Amino acid sequence: MTSQDKRPVVVGITGASGAMLAGRVIDMLLEMDTPVMATASSAGRMVWREEMDETFGSCLERWQDKGEFTYFQPGELTAPIASGTFSTRGMAVVPCSMATVAAVAHGMSDNLVRRAADVCLKERRPLVLVPRETPLNAIHLENMASLARLGVTILPPEPPFYLRPKTIEDVADFVAQRVIHALGLSDALPDHMRYEGPSGRA
Template identity: 65%
Template structure:
């Protein structure tokens, strides 16, 4: 339970969609903003992380755990505080969010800690932002996302802001994470540090 006067935590769930670097950057950006983070990662997220990231997940986790504002619970830990509505949080971002996790949240399955924490946000009327990634999208994916959007969930796909002329994947990641944190209410507006690379000469 957060101490009195302490900022409420943002829950970050990482699932097995492509885009592990989005989850990494979301955690690190929140910690930079001194927002406490409670994180969990599905088994799928760890498989994707291994495919996409140069640093092994346990090493990244150990680095984050050196920061006082960071807490991690294994996805099988259904007794973790974020599995209950009595644990106050600012809301949750699932980044990246797979179609499997979208389906589970849309249907209230709560079969792991990530899904249960999202279900808690829905039942408690807290902010829930899903950085969904899949292409193309089937009618099942679209219907599940529509059902969640109608409940007030923000569906935010990690699309580049072409108008900012991003030069690197990191530019795209920064923009998407910033958008997600604004949607969550953890940032008042898009950060000034986003770089606009003007059109090519």
């Protein structure tokens, strides 16, 4: 089943480890026929270069060929996703650095990822953060707690050990599926994209 709702999902990519997670979330949304509007911070692109075999530029081209996909530069503060009057289905920041967690928790909208997240907060739209840092200090935890109290889903990219994942791609698929569920879109997730693990437990 694919979605009839043509409002886009916003995906923000920041400079935390886990670039692969962003790739899988965008791939899955486009496979579900959901329009995607994405932006990445400059640190997000730096980490992408470190962690991924496929260049960010070639991924952008692939996503544009695959479905309704629009990319905005992080400095494009006139992009539609920077305004509350432009309707979206919500946003996932994946992976989400502690710097972006702090900025969003304190209303500091100094790039398009942070501004688009702030728009979701003020418009009370779904906002899902996939924070990645270890260990976490009290500042990180307090910022995440403030956001959780505002209704933000804090979704750390924890491996589902109980499903006995075999590869890092299995873990990425599981996390991407949880992000899609947290955005309220899991009804449109085709069966073949559901990671249930060797034991079949979701």
